[in-house]
Amino acid sequence: MSPRAASLRSTRTLSMLNFSLADVRDGLGPFLGIYLVGLGWAPDEIGFVMTVAGLASLLATTPAGMLADATRFKRLLVVVCALLVAVVNLVLLLWPQTWLIAFSQIATGVAAAAIGPAILSLTLGLVGQSGLAHQLGQNQAYNHAGNATAAVLAALAGYVYGVEAVFYLMALMAIVTVLLVLMIRPEEIDYDEARGLDKTSHQSESIVNVFRRHPMLLVVGATLLLFHLGNAAMLPLLGQRVAANEVMNPAVYTAGTVVIAQMTMIPMALLAAWYSHKNGYWLLFLIALVVLPIRGVIAATVPGLWTVIPVQMLDGIGAGLLGVATPGIVAQILRGTGRVNMGLGAVMTIQGIGAALSASYAGVIANWLSYEAAFLALAGVAALAVVVWLLLFDRSVSSSAFHGVAR
Structure with missing residues (x-):
């Protein structure tokens, strides 16, 4: 069937699914750091357990992408x-032993690795390449709105009942996610489109060929590795600094940081979808990369709680643009290969190296020097991502690949 035959019900449900997944895909996120601070953990210990989650995600992302390409049970x-x-995070709440905390984060990392390619696969299967930019914008806008809503609810619950309430909120959103997935009509999913095959390609390329013939995929991965090495620990570190200094309720503060960022991401995601439809993704990447070093310097050098506003608005700009640009540019580069979701998984694997190391990198610096030194160290790494993108990525790949879809 044509991907354009997908009903409005299925595409709207896909958008709402991204809303509910916002509180599920990343697990406890920054609230984990606050919870562990309350249990008496040091910054470097928290960093190491977050690194465990990152490494688990790192190992699972490429196989998860291959599974998303191969399986017809994408909803399942x-x-x-x-x-x-x-389930694993409720177990963590009930029995907060060190090995269970580590196990819960491994499971969360594996699940997060699989959700990204699965959602891209469903999106391509429903709307095809021609509708991808628009639907990616919708997906990300709803996802960020879901993150903001979940953060507000978490703040209210955390203020009244303590940070433990966040665990139960996540379980509720998981149930909503299941109900929404079941509302997407499986007969409307084009399974060839879902893995990047088109009318000119009849079978998937070999994995070796994908990387040999499409080197820009590796440049995207290397750039995002440096970006996430500088980015992943920044928000958790902000929450930990507040919790350690006992300046205000850390659950409320962390929720505020999330809300500011997510509300900025919504218009940025829609803007990215509009811009990329005519111009490709190169400039979107560059802007997202440039704002991260600025964010780190502000976090390190501007004192006071109000620092969170510019810091998290910059986070919203970067993440809002990359949320649309990353799956979009992978789908463009690998169009016709039948390996789009594997390619996204590979990029997530490479960037996962940076994300996995970020918490430990920043945690050690914060523990031995200061939180301010850690923010500067994160900003320095992020600046390298800008250099890699400017020097190595062939911007004509994004533009030409896009216009091939537009025709």
Whole structure:
């Protein structure tokens, strides 16, 4: 069937699915650091357990992308991941032993690795390449709105009942996710489109060929590795600094940081979808990369709680643009290969190296020097991502690949 035959019900449900997944895909996120501070953990210990989650995600992302390409049970894949995250984190709450905390983060990392390619696969299967930029913008806008809503609810629950309430909120959103997945009509998913095959390609390329013939995929991965090495620990570190200094309720503060960022991401995601439809993704990447070093310097050098506003608005700009640009540019580069979701998984694997190391990198510096030194160290790494993008990525790849879809 044509991907354009997908009903409005299925595409709207896909958008709402991204809303509910916002509180599931990343697990406890920054609230984990606050919870562990309350249990008496040091910054470097928290960094190491977050690194465990990152490494688990790192190992699972490429196989998860291959699974998303191969399986016709794409809806079931999302359901299993959502329920897994909810269950293991409830177990963590009830029995907060070190080995269970580590196990819960491994499971969360694996689930997060699978959800990204699964959602891209469903999106391509429903709307095809021609509708991808628009639907990616919708997906990300709803996802960021879901993050902001979940953060507000978490703040209210955390203020009244303590940070433990966040665990139960995540379980509730997992149930909503399952119900929404079941509302997407499986007969409307084009399974060839879902893995990047088109009318000119009849079978998937070999994995070796994908990397040999499409080197810009590796440049995207290397750039995002440096970006996430500088980015992943920044928000958790902000929350930990407040919790350690006992300046205000850390659950409320962390929720505020999330809300500011997510509300900025919504218009940025829609803007990215509009811009990329005519111009490709190169400039979107560059802007997202440039704002991160600025964010780190502000976090390190501007004192006071109000620093969170510019810091998290910059986070919203970067993440809002990359949320659309990353799957979009991978789908463009690998169009016709039948390996789009594997390619996204590979990029997530490479960037996962940076994300996995970020918490430990920043945690050690914060523990031995200061939180301010850690923010500057994160900003320095992020600046390298800008250099790599400017020197190595062939911007004509994004533009030419896009216009090939537009025709």
